[in-house]
Amino acid sequence: MQITPHVYNMHIDDGATSHPGGSNNFFVGDPSEEMILIDTGDYEREWTRSILDYYDELGKPKITAIVITHGHGDHTGGLDRIQEVMQAPVRCHPKLVKHLQKLLDDEDAVVALKSRERIVTGGGVGLRALFTPGHEVDHVCYYLREDRVMFTGDTVLGASSTSVGDLAAYMKSLELLTKFKHDTICPAHGPVVPAPRGANLVRWQYEHRMGRERQVVAALEKGISEVSKITSDMYPKNLKKGLRPSAERNVNTHLRKLIKEESVEETPASFKLNN
Ligand SMILES: [Zn+2]
Known part of the structure; x- marks a missing residue:
């Protein structure tokens, strides 16, 4: 479903098995031009199928990039099958590059992001890559300034608090996110959190910790x-x-x-x- 003018969400209900409130993959941009896909779901074929079906529904736009929030299996599991269909460059945190190259058996397919790099796509919009270690060292959040949306991956979830490996790094990452004005939180797991709660969720998580x-x-x-x-x-x-x-x-x-x-x-x- 469409969330904002340039954000489309493929929601999958895996909440009963693993993630409270289900999980999300997002397409960002303009379906009649180009789009970016955020994350590629778990290894299960059904999840991959759901992403590709939704891609069909959107009219199979050219994919500018497949961007990855972090290396956990529920975000990269479907990568090889999805990349085969979309034939798009895969972009991720520098620490994740080798792992994904191996997974795809293709060195040229994966390109490291630079901190704060903006990846431009259709509709005249772009995603800003924000390196946000804490949940995992290779975590990246993405900011869509045009729609005031923050894609938080597993750094901030929609219906539960996330697991944190390095809390000192995590708190710094939350602080970084608050510097980019947003109204809507699009998490990898749990429901999308719209305004007004979406504008304060990162701050709330920070205060809670x-x-x-x-x-x-x-x-x-x-x-x-x-x-x-x-x-x-x-x-x-x-x-x-x-x-x-x-x-x-x-x-x-x-x-x-x-x-x-x-x-x-x-x-x-x-x-x-x-x-
Ligand atoms: Zn996850």
């Missing part, structure tokens, strides 16, 4: 020093059992960030016999 960090620091100030106990201090007593591991992972990620910033020190706290 900072709030968690303050809770971790508060627990440390009380002298609580183990991840499991910090988690108990921060989260409600009736936190569902299944959510506990991800809550602890979250606390751990915050501690890693604080260590990196040198405001927290890790000390080996227990000993056991080797046997």
Whole structure:
């Protein structure tokens, strides 16, 4: 479905199996001229089929580029089959280039993006590549200034909070996104978030994470020093059992960030016999 004058969304409902609110692939530009495709979905043939069917529906415009948000399988799985049909250059973060060249068995098909590069397409619009590590080191968000849309990949999701590898980098990436004025968030997973909520979602995510960090620091100030106990201090007593591991992972990620910033020190706290 059409989201804004230059954005078309192929939504796939894989929410029950893996992603709350389903997943999205976006075509950007003018269907009667040229378009850019963002991400190529998972390995499943059905997902690839859905992207190609939607491409047919749009009238098979010339594809200027296939741009990739990051290297995870649910974003690059269909790449070889889709590239075969669209015959378009694949653009991605420099750290992902080798992997995709191997995947396509073609060195010339993949070209590294430059930070802040603008990829021009039909309708007189273009996507600005914003390097946004955090969820993954090779993550790129794309900004469509003409429609005030931010394509956030897995950096900001529509219906859940994302997993973060490097929180310090992630927070910087969120800050970067707020510098590009947008009303609509087009995430890789979950529903599209339109105005007015879309304009504030990145800021909200940032504040939410900072709030968690303050809770971790508060627990440390009380002298609580183990991840499991910090988690108990921060989260409600009736936190569902299944959510506990991800809550602890979250606390751990915050501690890693604080260590990196040198405001927290890790000390080996227990000993056991080797046997
Ligand atoms: Zn994903």
